[in-house]
Amino acid sequence: MPQYLRFIPLGGLGDIGRNMALFEYGHNILIVDAGVMFPENDMLGIDLVIPNFEYLRDKKDWVRGIVISHGHEDHTGALPFLLQEIEAPIYSTRLVNALIDHKLKEKLGRRHKVALHDVTPGEDFRLGPFHIHTVPLTHSIPDSMALAIDTPVGRVIHSGDFKIDYTPPGGGGPNLSRLAALAAEGVLALFADSTGAERTGFTPSEKTLEPAFDQIMRAAPGRVIIASFASQLYRLQLIIDIAHRYGRKVAIAGRSMEQNFETARRLGYLHVPKGAYVRLPTALKMPPEQVTLLITGSQGQPEAALARMAANRHREIALSPQDTVIISASPIPGNEEVVGRMINQLVDRGVEVIYPPIAHVHVSGHASQEEMKLLLSLVHPRFFVPVHGEPRHLHLHARLAESMGIPRERIIRLRDGDVLELGPERAAVVEHVPGDYVFVDGSGVGDVGPQVLRERDVLARDGFVAAIIPLRKDTRELASAPQVITRGVIYKDQSDATLTEAEAVLLDAVQRSKKNRNALKSAAIDALSRYFYKNTRRNPLIEPVIVEIDTSGQ
Numbered sequence: 001m002p003q004y005l006r007f008i009p010l011g012g013l014g015d016i017g018r019n020m021a022l023f024e025y026g027h028n029i030l031i032v033d034a035g036v037m038f039p040e041n042d043m044l045g046i047d048l049v050i051p052n053f054e055y056l057r058d059k060k061d062w063v064r065g066i067v068i069s070h071g072h073e074d075h076t077g078a079l080p081f082l083l084q085e086i087e088a089p090i091y092s093t094r095l096v097n098a099l100i101d102h103k104l105k106e107k108l109g110r111r112h113k114v115a116l117h118d119v120t121p122g123e124d125f126r127l128g129p130f131h132i133h134t135v136p137l138t139h140s141i142p143d144s145m146a147l148a149i150d151t152p153v154g155r156v157i158h159s160g161d162f163k164i165d166y167t168p169p170g171g172g173g174p175n176l177s178r179l180a181a182l183a184a185e186g187v188l189a190l191f192a193d194s195t196g197a198e199r200t201g202f203t204p205s206e207k208t209l210e211p212a213f214d215q216i217m218r219a220a221p222g223r224v225i226i227a228s229f230a231s232q233l234y235r236l237q238l239i240i241d242i243a244h245r246y247g248r249k250v251a252i253a254g255r256s257m258e259q260n261f262e263t264a265r266r267l268g269y270l271h272v273p274k275g276a277y278v279r280l281p282t283a284l285k286m287p288p289e290q291v292t293l294l295i296t297g298s299q300g301q302p303e304a305a306l307a308r309m310a311a312n313r314h315r316e317i318a319l320s321p322q323d324t325v326i327i328s329a330s331p332i333p334g335n336e337e338v339v340g341r342m343i344n345q346l347v348d349r350g351v352e353v354i355y356p357p358i359a360h361v362h363v364s365g366h367a368s369q370e371e372m373k374l375l376l377s378l379v380h381p382r383f384f385v386p387v388h389g390e391p392r393h394l395h396l397h398a399r400l401a402e403s404m405g406i407p408r409e410r411i412i413r414l415r416d417g418d419v420l421e422l423g424p425e426r427a428a429v430v431e432h433v434p435g436d437y438v439f440v441d442g443s444g445v446g447d448v449g450p451q452v453l454r455e456r457d458v459l460a461r462d463g464f465v466a467a468i469i470p471l472r473k474d475t476r477e478l479a480s481a482p483q484v485i486t487r488g489v490i491y492k493d494q495s496d497a498t499l500t501e502a503e504a505v506l507l508d509a510v511q512r513s514k515k516n517r518n519a520l521k522s523a524a525i526d527a528l529s530r531y532f533y534k535n536t537r538r539n540p541l542i543e544p545v546i547v548e549i550d551t552s553g554q
């Protein structure tokens with residue numbers, strides 16, 4: 001019998017997103033979550049980033065099941081890609097399974113064969129040598145769970161994404177007594193959400209948003225248009241309730257939000273009073289003061305509803321100065337600039353824009369420091385591993401644990417791909433497996449590497465130069481003068497003079513160079529990079545094209 005449990009994070013330790021962890025005992029693997037990360041600004045043309053599944057490829061029949069902690073994309077979005085490679089049953093709540101089923105039908109076809117097992121939060125089940133207890137915790141979406149996993153070497157607890165919200169809209173709340181009871185029997189290791197580690201104090205309840213929304217909906221002279229995440233089901237519930245209070249009908253613009261809304265309503269996770277909801281075309285014909293619109297695009301995503309409305313290129317909705325726009329979200333780090341620009345556009349259109357911190361219209365779904373301490377002191381683990389965060393979040397969470405008296409040698413900082421061996425007395429990183437990004441670009445998975453991204457980056461910033469070198473096949477001499485073509489490098493009114501000069505530089509370089517292909521190419525690249533840098537301060541992507549001309553027949 002193996003003495004150790006292996007914990008392998010394949011994503012989520014170093015970035016927010018792409019969360020996926022493996023628990024391995026002997027030839028048994030339990031997967032917790034399989035999420036996506038949305039690309040950063042410098043990942044041009046990339047649609048999604050998913051974890052690297054390389055480690056699992058020769059262990060497909062070790063996988064006993066996939067447990068999903070809650071219904072957010074950064075925990076579920078990579079499932080369609082993972083399930084093309086391995087076959088395994090999914091265990092999650094009814095709501096999460098319904099959201100996943102949509103996704104699988106879209107990507108794998110309506111008749112996909114993936115087994116989705118519904119679990120009620122609080123229920124236990126067994127997968128191979130793992131006995132899993134689910135514990136209801138709170139987050140920004142209903143049915144978020146922590147997992148207590150019993151293994152042959154001891155019990156470990158994974159927090160999932162959490163905050164401690166005693167009054168989530170729609171009722172319920174964290175089951176702290178169950179967590180405490182499970183913890184009292186001894187916990188070998190705790191893996192806990194670090195996202196909010198920079199915030200002191202407690203994260204306020206979702207309920208605390210009510211006064212601000214109430215006041216805005218009561219006083220707004222026209223439509224109230226609210227941008228939020230499609231997956232913030234608690235927020236949607238709050239908005240529906242308050243809109244109903246003031247006789248406003250709620251309508252939804254945006255397919256992802258409409259789909260989540262319909263699914264949650266059908267399963268009873270959203271309570272929509274009779275007549276409180278109308279379709280968008282109906283809402284657009286109603287008196288504006290009777291309408292609330294829910295839309296996507298709180299992060300300034302250029303193709304989402306809000307950015308299109310701000311730029312006046314939304315097909316159905318045109319903004320009017322009577323409208324009040326609420327951005328019910330904080331910009332995710334990296335998006336601040338885009339969101340700021342969008343707010344400026346909205347202000348220029350004359351609409352009233354309300355966003356944090358000018359009004360209390362958003363709270364985080366993640367624990368702040370005092371809630372993290374609460375979890376640590378309830379669970380009292382032997383080893384502590386901060387997860388779900390950028391390096392600074394993981395670092396601060398580790399510090400916090402240390403400040404509570406957990407000895408430094410029992411706090412373990414991991415990176416994606418680290419293999420942590422856990423035994424009753426020992427925790428050590430023993431090897432490293434691939435934990436890097438896999439890019440999804442259009443329909444291709446993994447065929448775009450860092451080299452392609454670097455080229456796209458250069459193209460976008462500095463443009464493109466083609467150097468065409470016509471060479472006689474027989475004599476290896478120039479058949480005619482070389483030509484330079486540029487895109488995105490020089491302004492049109494300077495272009496004639498610059499191009500003539502560049503072509504002269506190229507001609508000179510080619511004449512001095514040896515006449516084999518490699519020598520010609522590097523001579524052209526050297527000369528033109530130097531020329532364009534000197535004259536435009538840019539480093540365009542330079543592509544020499546040697547055209548061999550067969551003159552023997554002439």
Ligand SMILES: [Zn+2]
Nearest residue numbers: 070072139161
């Ligand atoms: Zn989440």
Ligand SMILES: [Zn+2]
Nearest residue numbers: 072074075161
């Ligand atoms: Zn998350």
